[in-house]
Amino acid sequence: MKATGTGQQTKATFLPLRVDKVSRSFGGLQAVDQVSFTLSVGERLAILGPNGAGKSTLFNLVCGDLAADSGRVYLRGEDVTGLPLHHRVRRGLARTYQTSSVFAGLTVGEHLMLAHRGPEKGRLSLWTRRAIQSEAADQARNLAEQVGLGSRFGVQGSELSHGELRQLEVAMALAAEPFIILLDEPAAGLSPAERERLTALLLSLQTSVAIVLVEHDMDVALTVADRVIVLESGRLIAEGNPEEIEADPLVRAVYLGEQHGQPQESAS
Amino acid sequence: MPASRRLPAAGALLVLIGAAIAAVPALVSDFVLLQIVIKSLWLGIAGMSLAFLIGQAGLISLAQTAVFGASGYLMAILVLDHGLTIWAAVAAAVAAGPVAGLVIGAISRRSSDLYLMMLTLAIGVFTFFFAQQYQPITRGHTGFNGFDAPLLFGADLSERKPLFYVSAVAAVAVVALFRLVMRTPAGLAFRGLRDNRDRLQALGYSTSATTISAFAVSGFAAGVGGVISVWYNGAISPGSIDITRIIELLIVVTIGGTIRIEGAFLGALVVTLLRNYANEYTNRTETLVGAAFMAIVLLSRHGLLGILLNVKSLALKALRFFRGQRMASEKEAVA
Numbered sequence: 134m135k136a137t138g139t140g141q142q143t144k145a146t147f148l149p150l151r152v153d154k155v156s157r158s159f160g161g162l163q164a165v166d167q168v169s170f171t172l173s174v175g176e177r178l179a180i181l182g183p184n185g186a187g188k189s190t191l192f193n194l195v196c197g198d199l200a201a202d203s204g205r206v207y208l209r210g211e212d213v214t215g216l217p218l219h220h221r222v223r224r225g226l227a228r229t230y231q232t233s234s235v236f237a238g239l240t241v242g243e244h245l246m247l248a249h250r251g252p253e254k255g256r257l258s259l260w261t262r263r264a265i266q267s268e269a270a271d272q273a274r275n276l277a278e279q280v281g282l283g284s285r286f287g288v289q290g291s292e293l294s295h296g297e298l299r300q301l302e303v304a305m306a307l308a309a310e311p312f313i314i315l316l317d318e319p320a321a322g323l324s325p326a327e328r329e330r331l332t333a334l335l336l337s338l339q340t341s342v343a344i345v346l347v348e349h350d351m352d353v354a355l356t357v358a359d360r361v362i363v364l365e366s367g368r369l370i371a372e373g374n375p376e377e378i379e380a381d382p383l384v385r386a387v388y389l390g391e392q393h394g395q396p397q398e399s400a401s
Numbered sequence: 402m403p404a405s406r407r408l409p410a411a412g413a414l415l416v417l418i419g420a421a422i423a424a425v426p427a428l429v430s431d432f433v434l435l436q437i438v439i440k441s442l443w444l445g446i447a448g449m450s451l452a453f454l455i456g457q458a459g460l461i462s463l464a465q466t467a468v469f470g471a472s473g474y475l476m477a478i479l480v481l482d483h484g485l486t487i488w489a490a491v492a493a494a495v496a497a498g499p500v501a502g503l504v505i506g507a508i509s510r511r512s513s514d515l516y517l518m519m520l521t522l523a524i525g526v527f528t529f530f531f532a533q534q535y536q537p538i539t540r541g542h543t544g545f546n547g548f549d550a551p552l553l554f555g556a557d558l559s560e561r562k563p564l565f566y567v568s569a570v571a572a573v574a575v576v577a578l579f580r581l582v583m584r585t586p587a588g589l590a591f592r593g594l595r596d597n598r599d600r601l602q603a604l605g606y607s608t609s610a611t612t613i614s615a616f617a618v619s620g621f622a623a624g625v626g627g628v629i630s631v632w633y634n635g636a637i638s639p640g641s642i643d644i645t646r647i648i649e650l651l652i653v654v655t656i657g658g659t660i661r662i663e664g665a666f667l668g669a670l671v672v673t674l675l676r677n678y679a680n681e682y683t684n685r686t687e688t689l690v691g692a693a694f695m696a697i698v699l700l701s702r703h704g705l706l707g708i709l710l711n712v713k714s715l716a717l718k719a720l721r722f723f724r725g726q727r728m729a730s731e732k733e734a735v736a
């Protein structure tokens with residue numbers, strides 16, 4: 134790949150993410166099988182594939198939620214394969230979960246503050262610095278507005294609806310100011326209006342952020358993505374831009390053929 | 402709310418608390434002051450270290466008596482065996498609280514829930530046996546007796562009134578400190594750990610570091626409680642940190658509830674009252690403590706304080722309801 138060539142490049146010139154032949158099995162099931170892909174600066178990559186194709190597992194391998202059986206993961210050129218989840222997050226990787234996972238007793242605002250500080254050194258500080266604190270609070274408020282949770286800022290996680298939880302997932306990922314965001318079906322279970330807002334939000338993100346998106350909703354996925362990879366039974370079966378993927382006969386057969394057009398629901 | 406507006410409110414609260422503290426010795430008998438009030442204060446301070454761990458960080462520790470003992474023993478050892486001046490020993494003992502917490506946190510950093518309870522129970526029991534059997538340092542099962550509480554600005558802390566004032570101020574100080582910590586980034590991370598440790602890690606936090614930090618902070622209260630208990634009892638022995646004390650702390654915190662750290666004082670008060678007065682009516686005091694424990698657990702997940710807060714919010718709701726009714730009828734009258 135282009136980034137690993139000379140050895141004299143600065144960090145910024147490395148690809149944000151390079152996944153090299155990662156595999157993972159559960160018992161006899163090969164959930165992810167020798168998958169490789171790269172992500173360049175500011176790129177929007179969609180990962181498609183039928184249920185059980187291994188998309189979430191691939192995310193887990195990239196983030197460190199799960200250890201890979203083999204293969205390597207590089208963040209900005211650094212091999213992070215052996216690093217635990219939180220160390221990868223500190224290096225600028227953020228993700229959302231397909232099944233919303235929040236803090237029942239924290240308010241929306243607190244979720245965003247917590248997420249914002251995650252990659253910072255002072256995350257466990259026993260000292261509150263006023264200026265920084267109020268700046269972070271303002272940021273949290275703005276972010277809550279952006280994802281549509283502005284009026285729910287002081288509401289606890291346990292009180293949020295399904296749609297609000299999805300929005301909070303995305304907001305938490307953004308709050309960390311990452312350079313890569315992995316979104317696992319962020320639109321699942323959202324109303325059409327909420328989907329539109331989410332799409333607009335993703336399109337409005339700065340190009341310094343690269344996005345990997347797993348999404349069953351084609352409108353959201355293909356509007357946001359510049360490039361698509363398709364997984365099936367753990368293997369990468371196609372790669373290309375949205376038009377190529379839609380036209381690919383193999384892809385149509387395993388995935389789009391049966392499902393494109395139907396608002397297929399996979400909220401689990 | 403801006404800090405400037407909150408400041409006078411905090412000042413007023415402090416004056417109120419100060420006045421209440423100043424009034425207590427005049428309101429209760431000397432016996433009650435010593436046997437109930439002061440005892441509840443140091444037991445409450447120690448209990449608060451557990452209430453903080455459970456309520457804020459979701460860490461159920463059975464090793465807080467080990468921290469309590471580490472501080473109490475250290476002070477006694479430094480003064481009685483090494484001739485250190487008392488206040489230097491007190492400072493060392495207070496500092497030993499967070500340090501002991503840190504060590505226990507480091508040992509248990511990867512565990513949670515049931516496994517954490519088992520591990521910390523082992524630490525608590527080990528500390529007890531260490532105190533009992535490591536004679537050269539701990540003087541074995543007799544422990545340290547005849548410890549004289551220090552003088553503070555000429556007031557003798559072995560007398561009840563000065564000891565009460567110091568204990569009360571210490572209690573307020575520890576509460577204030579915990580409340581401050583709860584507002585820091587670490588305080589928020591503790592609550593994150595409590596609610597969803599995997600998700601916390603996915604935000605970039607090390608759950609180990611967060612656990613260690615929570616144990617260290619909580620250790621401060623256990624240490625302060627340990628120091629005051631030695632002043633109070635004039636002694637510390639393995640009996641001060643045995644398994645019944647571990648259970649006692651758990652009961653204090655369960656009765657008090659953990660949604661508010663201050664609940665520990667309520668729990669300590671209930672336990673102390675039962676221990677002192679129940680034997681006038683029955684000789685099965687411990688059975689009664691156990692029954693109270695069970696009753697509270699059955700009645701409320703959040704202890705006695707939870708019940709009281711519920712009553713308060715019900716009362717407020719009722720008040721608002723009646724006020725609304727009155728306003729509605731007044732409006733009608735106007736119309």
Ligand SMILES: Nc1ncnc2c1ncn2[C@@H]1O[C@H](COP(=O)(O)OP(=O)(O)OP(=O)(O)O)[C@@H](O)[C@H]1O
Nearest residue numbers: 159164182183184185186187188189190191231399
């Ligand atoms: N922790 C696990 N233990 C055992 N099997 C697992 C585990 N996680 C995933 N699997 C299996 O691995 C396969 C891939 O699952 P994965 O969740 O990655 O699919 P997916 O592409 O995200 O599907 P969906 O569209 O339904 O979210 C599935 O067969 C799943 O049952």
Ligand SMILES: [Mg+2]
Nearest residue numbers: 188189190231
């Ligand atoms: Mg999935």
